[in-house]
Amino acid sequence: MSIESEIKKEVSRRRTFAIISHPDAGKTTITEKILLFGGAINMAGTVKARKSKKFATSDWMEIEKQRGISVTSSVMKFAYQDFEINLLDTPGHQDFSEDTYRVLTAVDSALMLIDGAKGVEAQTKKLLEVCRMRNTPVMTFMNKFDRECRNPFDLLDEIESILKIQCSPLTWPIGMGRDFKGVYDLNAKTIRIFQKDVSQKEFQIIQLKDLNDPQLDEVVGDVLADQLREDLELLEGAGTPFSRSAYLSGEITPVFFGSALNSFGVHEFLDGFLEYAPLPKSREATERVVEPVEKNLTGFIFKIQANMDPAHRDRIAFMRICSGKFTRGMKIFHTRLQRMIKLNSTVTFMAKEREMMEEGYAGDILGLYDPGIFKIGDSFSMGEQLTFTGIPHFSPENFMRVRLADPLKGKQLEKGLVQLTEEGATQVFRSVANNNHILGVVGSLQFEVIKFRLLHEYNVEGVFEGVPYTCARWYHSPDEDIVKRFEERYLGQIATDVKNKKIFLCNSTWDLDYAAKKFEGLSFFQNSDHIPV
Ligand code: G4P
Numbered sequence: 001m002s003i004e005s006e007i008k009k010e011v012s013r014r015r016t017f018a019i020i021s022h023p024d025a026g027k028t029t030i031t032e033k034i035l036l037f038g039g040a041i042n043m044a045g046t047v048k049a050r051k052s053k054k055f056a057t058s059d060w061m062e063i064e065k066q067r068g069i070s071v072t073s074s075v076m077k078f079a080y081q082d083f084e085i086n087l088l089d090t091p092g093h094q095d096f097s098e099d100t101y102r103v104l105t106a107v108d109s110a111l112m113l114i115d116g117a118k119g120v121e122a123q124t125k126k127l128l129e130v131c132r133m134r135n136t137p138v139m140t141f142m143n144k145f146d147r148e149c150r151n152p153f154d155l156l157d158e159i160e161s162i163l164k165i166q167c168s169p170l171t172w173p174i175g176m177g178r179d180f181k182g183v184y185d186l187n188a189k190t191i192r193i194f195q196k197d198v199s200q201k202e203f204q205i206i207q208l209k210d211l212n213d214p215q216l217d218e219v220v221g222d223v224l225a226d227q228l229r230e231d232l233e234l235l236e237g238a239g240t241p242f243s244r245s246a247y248l249s250g251e252i253t254p255v256f257f258g259s260a261l262n263s264f265g266v267h268e269f270l271d272g273f274l275e276y277a278p279l280p281k282s283r284e285a286t287e288r289v290v291e292p293v294e295k296n297l298t299g300f301i302f303k304i305q306a307n308m309d310p311a312h313r314d315r316i317a318f319m320r321i322c323s324g325k326f327t328r329g330m331k332i333f334h335t336r337l338q339r340m341i342k343l344n345s346t347v348t349f350m351a352k353e354r355e356m357m358e359e360g361y362a363g364d365i366l367g368l369y370d371p372g373i374f375k376i377g378d379s380f381s382m383g384e385q386l387t388f389t390g391i392p393h394f395s396p397e398n399f400m401r402v403r404l405a406d407p408l409k410g411k412q413l414e415k416g417l418v419q420l421t422e423e424g425a426t427q428v429f430r431s432v433a434n435n436n437h438i439l440g441v442v443g444s445l446q447f448e449v450i451k452f453r454l455l456h457e458y459n460v461e462g463v464f465e466g467v468p469y470t471c472a473r474w475y476h477s478p479d480e481d482i483v484k485r486f487e488e489r490y491l492g493q494i495a496t497d498v499k500n501k502k503i504f505l506c507n508s509t510w511d512l513d514y515a516a517k518k519f520e521g522l523s524f525f526q527n528s529d530h531i532p533v
Helices: 003-012 027-037 046-050 058-071 096-104 121-131 151-163 214-220 222-238 244-248 266-276 407-422 445-458 480-489 511-517
Strands: 014-020 075-080 081-089 110-114 140-145 166-169 171-174 181-185 190-193 205-207 253-256 297-307 315-321 324-327 329-332 340-341 347-349 354-358 360-363 365-370 379-381 399-405 427-431 437-442 463-465 471-476 493-498 502-508 523-525
Touching: 003 014, 003 324, 003 340, 003 360, 014 027, 014 096, 014 121, 014 266, 027 075, 027 081, 027 110, 027 266, 075 365, 096 121, 096 297, 110 121, 110 266, 110 347, 121 151, 140 151, 140 266, 151 166, 151 222, 151 253, 166 244, 171 222, 214 222, 244 253, 244 266, 253 266, 297 365, 297 407, 340 445, 399 407, 399 445, 407 437, 407 445, 407 463, 427 471, 437 445, 471 480, 471 511, 502 511
Parallel strands: 014 081, 014 110, 110 140, 140 253, 166 253
Antiparallel strands: 075 081, 171 181, 181 190, 190 205, 297 315, 297 379, 315 365, 324 360, 329 340, 329 379, 347 354, 347 365, 399 437, 399 463, 427 437, 427 493, 471 502, 471 523, 493 502
C-alpha cells in the first residue's frame, strides 16, 4: 500500500473526542463503560479507583498523587470495532484549570454529559462555549434516567435556550426513575428494555412495526405507551430533525438518554458516535490549512504536564498529530526554535498503561518527554514554517498578586513563572501601572500548586495577596484613539500578558459591561486568539 493510501485509511479509522460535564454528572462512570465496551479495561472500578474525591487543597502530596494519577487517564486510546479511539480527559473537580479548556482545542468532537435531574450546569456551559468557538460537533447523553429526572422536553428546552444549540433526540426515554422502562430508538423503531445492573450484557430489543404496535403497550404498559406516543407526536411537530451536516457544523446536537451506571444507552451512544462523529479535521495554521491526509507529519502542543514523577521532575508535552505519519525515532522541525528535534522518547496512552508509541496518524496524541523545549501552542512540521492557530489562552477567573518574601530572589521568581506559564499552569500578567506580577488561573487550586512549586522547584517563597479582580478580557479596536482613552481611564486595571498583549482586569462583570458601554467600538474577548500580536 502506498504511504498516501495508508495515511488515508488510518485517518479514516480515527476518532478523537472528549467528554464535557459538570462534576458528578457521571463522567467517570461513562468513561469506564466506554472503556469496558472498547475492551480497553476488563474490570469495572478501574477508572473509578483513579479518581480520588476528597483532599485538602493545601496538601501537596495529595495534589501530586492526583496529578500523577491523572496523567495516565489524560489520554485513553483504545480500539473499538475497526476504529482507533482517543478519549481525552477534561480534568474537572478541584483540578479544573485552563488545561480543561485547552484539551478541547485538540479534539474533533465532544460528548456532553448531563445529569437528567439537574440539567445544564455551570461547568458544562463554560466547556460548551469553548466547543462553540471552533464549531466542534457535540453529542449529548442525558444520564441517570434510572432516577427521577426532569421532564425530557424541559431538559431539551434548557439546552436550546442556555447553550444555544438545537437538540435532535435519536432515542427517547420511556418513563424514568422506578418506572424507567427503556428507550425508544427513533430511527430503528425499536425499544431497548432497561434492566438494572446488567453491566456488559446485551439489553433486550423489541422491534415495533410502528407506534401503534400493541407490543408497545404489552411491554411498557398502557400509560407509558400512550405517553411515548404523545411525546413523539410533539417531537415530530416541534423537534429538530437529525442531519449529519448540521451536527458536524455544530448547529445541532444528537441526544441519547440512558443510565451510565447501568451501562444503559452507552452502546447506542457509541454506535451513533462511530456512525456520525467526524474523523480528524483539517487544522488552520497562520500560513495555510493543513489536511490530515497530507504526507508530512505536523502537530502542535496543547498541554504540558510536569512532575508526574516527583523523583525525576520530568515534564510531558502532549502533541496532537494534525497530518502525516509519525514513527518513533524520526526527526521533526520545531518551528519556534527553528531546528530539527528527534522524537525518541514518545509515549502513547493506552487506556491500560503508558506504552512506547511506535506509530501515529492525525488524531493521535503523542506524549513527548520535555527537556524544557516545549511551550503550549508550539507547532511542528517536516521543515515547513507552520504555526497552528486556535490554541489560545483563556480568560482566568481567579487572580492573585505575587510578591517576593526575599527581594533578592527576583530572577528565580521570573524563571519559575516563565516555566509555569509555558506549561499553562498559570498566566502571568504585568500591571502596566506598577509592574506587579499578577497571576491568573481558571481553578483556584492552581494557586496552591504554583506556590508549592515555586518554593520546591525554584527555591522562591512567593507571598500571594488578594486582588479585587474577578474576570479579565483581552481588548482590541482598530481605532487607536479609543484604545488610548480607555487605557488612560482604566490605567490601574491594564496589564500585559506573556505575549505582550494588553488585557483588562475587571472588578466585576458590571465593571466590564460599563466599560463596554462607555467605550463603544472597543471589542472584548475571553480568549487571546482574536488579538493581533
Ligand atoms: P463525575 O466523574 O462526573 O464527577 O461523576 P461520577 O461518574 O463519579 O458519578 C457521580 C455519582 O453519580 C456517582 O455516585 C455515580 O455512581 C452516580 N452515577 C453515575 N451515573 C449514574 C446513573 O446512570 N444513575 C445513577 N443513579 N447514578 C449514577 P456517588 O454516590 O457519588 O459515588 P459512588 O459511591 O457510586 O462511587
